[in-house]
Amino acid sequence: MNQDKIRAEKYLNASTRQLIWWRYKKHLLAMAGLFCIAGLYVVTIFCEFLAPYDKATFHVDAIYAPPSSIRIFDQDGKIRRPFVYACTLEIDTETQQMCYVEDTDERFPIRLFVRGDTYEFWGLWESDLHLFGVDAPGHVFLLGTDRMGRDMFSRCLYGTRISLSIGMVGVFLSLVLGLTLGGISGYMGGWPDGLIQRIVEVIRCFPSIPLWMGLSAAMPPHWPALKVYFAITIILSLVGWTDLARMVRGKLFALREEEFVLAARFAGAGHARIIFRHLLPSFMSHIIVTVTLAIPGMILAETALSFLGIGLRPPITSLGVLLKEAQNVTTIALYPWLLIPVFFVILIVLSFNFVGDGLRDAVDPYSR
Amino acid sequence: MSEAQVLLEVKDLKKHFPIHRGVFKKVVGHVKAVDGVSFRLRAGETLGLVGESGCGKTTVGRMIMGAYRPTSGNVWFQPPNGQPRIDLADIRPKQMKPLRRHIQMVFQDPFASLNPRMTVRQILAEPLVVNKVAKGRELEARVRELVELVGLKLIHLNRYPHAFSGGQRQRISIARAMALYPCVIVADEPTSALDVSVQAQIVNLSLEIQDKIGVAYLFISHDLGLVRHFSKKIVLMYVGRVVEYAPAEPLFARPRHPYTEALMSNVPSTRPEMVGHKIILEGDPADPINPPSGCPFHPRCLYAEEMCATVEPPLMEVEPEHLVACHFADVLNLTGCDALGCAV
Amino acid sequence: MVPTLEVQNLRVHFMLDEGVVRAVDGVTFSVRDGKTLGIVGESGSGKSVIGQSILRIVPPPGRIVEGKILLRMENEDGTKGRLDLAQLDPNSRQARSIRGRDVAMIFQEPMNSFSPLHTVGNQIIEALRLHSDVSKNEARNRAIEMLGKVGIPRPEHRIEAYPHQLSGGMRQRAMIAMALVCNPRVLIADEPTTALDVTIQAQIVELLKQLQEEFGMAILFISHNLGVVAEISHDVLVVYFGRVMEQAPVDVLFREPLHPYTRALLKSVPGIDTPVRSKLATIDGTIPEPSELIPGCPFFGRCDQCGGDSVCQDTPYVLTKVAENHSVACPLVCVAG
Numbered sequence A: 001m002n003q004d005k006i007r008a009e010k011y012l013n014a015s016t017r018q019l020i021w022w023r024y025k026k027h028l029l030a031m032a033g034l035f036c037i038a039g040l041y042v043v044t045i046f047c048e049f050l051a052p053y054d055k056a057t058f059h060v061d062a063i064y065a066p067p068s069s070i071r072i073f074d075q076d077g078k079i080r081r082p083f084v085y086a087c088t089l090e091i092d093t094e095t096q097q098m099c100y101v102e103d104t105d106e107r108f109p110i111r112l113f114v115r116g117d118t119y120e121f122w123g124l125w126e127s128d129l130h131l132f133g134v135d136a137p138g139h140v141f142l143l144g145t146d147r148m149g150r151d152m153f154s155r156c157l158y159g160t161r162i163s164l165s166i167g168m169v170g171v172f173l174s175l176v177l178g179l180t181l182g183g184i185s186g187y188m189g190g191w192p193d194g195l196i197q198r199i200v201e202v203i204r205c206f207p208s209i210p211l212w213m214g215l216s217a218a219m220p221p222h223w224p225a226l227k228v229y230f231a232i233t234i235i236l237s238l239v240g241w242t243d244l245a246r247m248v249r250g251k252l253f254a255l256r257e258e259e260f261v262l263a264a265r266f267a268g269a270g271h272a273r274i275i276f277r278h279l280l281p282s283f284m285s286h287i288i289v290t291v292t293l294a295i296p297g298m299i300l301a302e303t304a305l306s307f308l309g310i311g312l313r314p315p316i317t318s319l320g321v322l323l324k325e326a327q328n329v330t331t332i333a334l335y336p337w338l339l340i341p342v343f344f345v346i347l348i349v350l351s352f353n354f355v356g357d358g359l360r361d362a363v364d365p366y367s368r
Numbered sequence B: 001m002s003e004a005q006v007l008l009e010v011k012d013l014k015k016h017f018p019i020h021r022g023v024f025k026k027v028v029g030h031v032k033a034v035d036g037v038s039f040r041l042r043a044g045e046t047l048g049l050v051g052e053s054g055c056g057k058t059t060v061g062r063m064i065m066g067a068y069r070p071t072s073g074n075v076w077f078q079p080p081n082g083q084p085r086i087d088l089a090d091i092r093p094k095q096m097k098p099l100r101r102h103i104q105m106v107f108q109d110p111f112a113s114l115n116p117r118m119t120v121r122q123i124l125a126e127p128l129v130v131n132k133v134a135k136g137r138e139l140e141a142r143v144r145e146l147v148e149l150v151g152l153k154l155i156h157l158n159r160y161p162h163a164f165s166g167g168q169r170q171r172i173s174i175a176r177a178m179a180l181y182p183c184v185i186v187a188d189e190p191t192s193a194l195d196v197s198v199q200a201q202i203v204n205l206s207l208e209i210q211d212k213i214g215v216a217y218l219f220i221s222h223d224l225g226l227v228r229h230f231s232k233k234i235v236l237m238y239v240g241r242v243v244e245y246a247p248a249e250p251l252f253a254r255p256r257h258p259y260t261e262a263l264m265s266n267v268p269s270t271r272p273e274m275v276g277h278k279i280i281l282e283g284d285p286a287d288p289i290n291p292p293s294g295c296p297f298h299p300r301c302l303y304a305e306e307m308c309a310t311v312e313p314p315l316m317e318v319e320p321e322h323l324v325a326c327h328f329a330d331v332l333n334l335t336g337c338d339a340l341g342c343a344v
Numbered sequence C: 001m002v003p004t005l006e007v008q009n010l011r012v013h014f015m016l017d018e019g020v021v022r023a024v025d026g027v028t029f030s031v032r033d034g035k036t037l038g039i040v041g042e043s044g045s046g047k048s049v050i051g052q053s054i055l056r057i058v059p060p061p062g063r064i065v066e067g068k069i070l071l072r073m074e075n076e077d078g079t080k081g082r083l084d085l086a087q088l089d090p091n092s093r094q095a096r097s098i099r100g101r102d103v104a105m106i107f108q109e110p111m112n113s114f115s116p117l118h119t120v121g122n123q124i125i126e127a128l129r130l131h132s133d134v135s136k137n138e139a140r141n142r143a144i145e146m147l148g149k150v151g152i153p154r155p156e157h158r159i160e161a162y163p164h165q166l167s168g169g170m171r172q173r174a175m176i177a178m179a180l181v182c183n184p185r186v187l188i189a190d191e192p193t194t195a196l197d198v199t200i201q202a203q204i205v206e207l208l209k210q211l212q213e214e215f216g217m218a219i220l221f222i223s224h225n226l227g228v229v230a231e232i233s234h235d236v237l238v239v240y241f242g243r244v245m246e247q248a249p250v251d252v253l254f255r256e257p258l259h260p261y262t263r264a265l266l267k268s269v270p271g272i273d274t275p276v277r278s279k280l281a282t283i284d285g286t287i288p289e290p291s292e293l294i295p296g297c298p299f300f301g302r303c304d305q306c307g308g309d310s311v312c313q314d315t316p317y318v319l320t321k322v323a324e325n326h327s328v329a330c331p332l333v334c335v336a337g
Ligand SMILES: Nc1ncnc2c1ncn2[C@@H]1O[C@H](COP(=O)(O)OP(=O)(O)OP(=O)(O)O)[C@@H](O)[C@H]1O
Pocket: B017, B031, B032, B033, B051, B052, B053, B054, B055, B056, B057, B058, B059, B060, B222, B288
């Protein structure tokens, strides 16, 4: 009985944010998505350390190597700490195809905190410490290697970093554009609204892929990779802001007529106060939802562009760039692990969608 | 005894909302939401504004609040500090700002009129902060005073609106309206979303505040019984126009407009013996986009004659202070509530 | 004679996170052909859930946990019997055929009960053909006739109208026409006039009375407006917190209410004898939280009669008959009486 009272008291004094969080927590998939995303962002921050190799290190002795099998039983059936066998490349004399044969004599135990390729951690300090690895000359390729013998697992981690950051930066730019233009449109109404809505309509009329293609084609080919990266994010957000602008405008139109906004006006509040104190907080949560649901779109768009060869270009490694390697049917048939970046894309997109859905259900804690 | 000062004088107020159609937003017609409304509100008294849904009550209230600019007409407001009176219908937003604190509003929907993201303390402090009336300790003292005025407790101050019932929210709304000690409060159906037992609490609270502080109410409602309990004078509206404007007592004793009579007889009564005395009107209230010619009530009126369809009746004084817009106000002998003995 | 509909000790509970909400907690009543039972109570007292359980459309997580809902049936072979609707699977064919044919419902907001995509006429025809074997033409004629009966002018034209093209009052009339077109024996009207103006409300109340005389159905009229209930009902049920507080014929209930809650409700509306600007009688406190478990009188603590008498708190809730057709659930009244 007393506990009930305390619970009721807690509910009565709860702020909106708390109510949203309580409702969000009940959504299992959304929580799972949230953990995935948190994990993925940790990966993007520490990917130099987490990846056993640098994204560009190539291993001439391991071209198109399949994922290494990690074992704990050795030849004699004894339990050992996880290890891999050494692999040697052999050419099948009949089919003329390369295949890797495990050499069971040589074991390489997988060790934590090994020294390997040197990297510069966020440009702050130099290091060669990696979370795991094996001693040279052994290799551990969790997800195999590509045509230059580069470790796919490491490259996927780096690719996730670029793809996620494109999503974030792109959405941030769309947010700035969408919020200002949608805000002007929704709060002022009248001709500015008409003008902005027409612009939105025109942009949305263009089929997006040809539009992106045109814009990327207009990019000078000699630009450095970093400049291309920023150009691509801008291109993506130029289209992406329209959704946000529409959402912001719609919400503002609805809120402007809300009685509590009228009440603020009648109390004598000025425009700035109404916008920042009453309107923005009221649809902040909706903005977060829209943004969360917009990020996977951005990531997919980047992946598509890079896959088509008009987005990011090597040496920048995004998931789309990685997938470009898997464009050829024979390659996929022979080396199916090159498709593994797709799973990273799916994981990212699904997680964001679950989080977005969960948030959308939770943001209206008053609907009950 | 001299009558109290006129605070608000509304004169022939009109509001026509344009109806837009098509791509180019061409104006194809007008909703004549308010089409000629006049009344006076004196200091410390209550004026009831009654009418059916869509007759333009809210629009009148919002024009007084300056939310809509009237199509024509005047809203003369007498500021309490003795300045000359000002026409709110013809005023720039900048000039309006210092006047706002004298006229406040209580809304109908207790669930929409409080910002769900602000605590009660913030909600009540908002008008004081915005108008730079109080700060710091004084602000807190004023907020506490307001909370006590409307019968809430201090522990409620840190709560968000979701923690309150409809009646409690309406109390918060009233406290917010009272924050600046206005001289006029426009109360737009403040109890129509509430249960009767809660409605009684809000009614009592409003009366108490009026006795204590002497604020004047423009009390908008569709409930005749409630308006009678509250108001000194009553304005009855039908599709944007005033049909009858009179002090409460003579109005209920002997209404002069057939619409008033019908409305009074239609008020549901808890006295079973009353059943059978109803005047059932035919049809629906007129469409404000396309109001009938002549008297807007004539298609539903039991006493209508030929001239009602062509000539619009002016609002005439049939007795001192009793104004009616009916050609036959003097001829008809209508039964009021008192004679019927109905619930009102 | 066997009543058309008899509800015995109905309990409907909602299993929510914050606890079990006993929306309807032991409600008993009956209605006969051609009679109207008014159900009054404040918001959240469980009026709508009573209606929903009779139609078996209580939304999850609501469940009928106890009680009987007996509907008098005339079987095809002419024998009479009673069917317990509470035992029916809500999705079964039988339940669906009873809905609309034997028991029909009208709601507060008719806009939500019509599909905006089809004409009013088509929806009435559809409802009719679902439950009886009539040709399309015949159904159309019946629909026009019914629309005429509910007072829609020029029904042969209005039958082609879409719901949004009708005014609120007209929509409510069309809704009534749709509900009555299959000639149900029980009509449940859940606040059918709440959203309407007084003049339109008077029209609809008059119409329902007239139609009841013609068709002889039993009406369950749910409303929070005491006045409307007083005008249309023969008997009245006052509910509070999911329980019946008082039940009596309409003139008895409004002339000599016995339960303190009924009295307080009646007093809180300003009437002709209330002096202008006087303080209205209020009910102190608020309705208990829906998930609270109260074995005694749920009105305890707000009641001005018992003054904290522990008898009221301790005596388990029971509805006691104090006169023919008049029952009260107040320990004080019952002991004194
Ligand atoms: N902003 C607006 N634009 C266009 N038409 C409007 C607007 N506001 C109100 N109207 C129309 O004006 C008429 C009067 O509306 P108003 O809200 O003033 O009525 P009301 O008397 O307050 O009704 P209720 O009792 O339902 O609150 C209605 O027909 C309505 O549709």
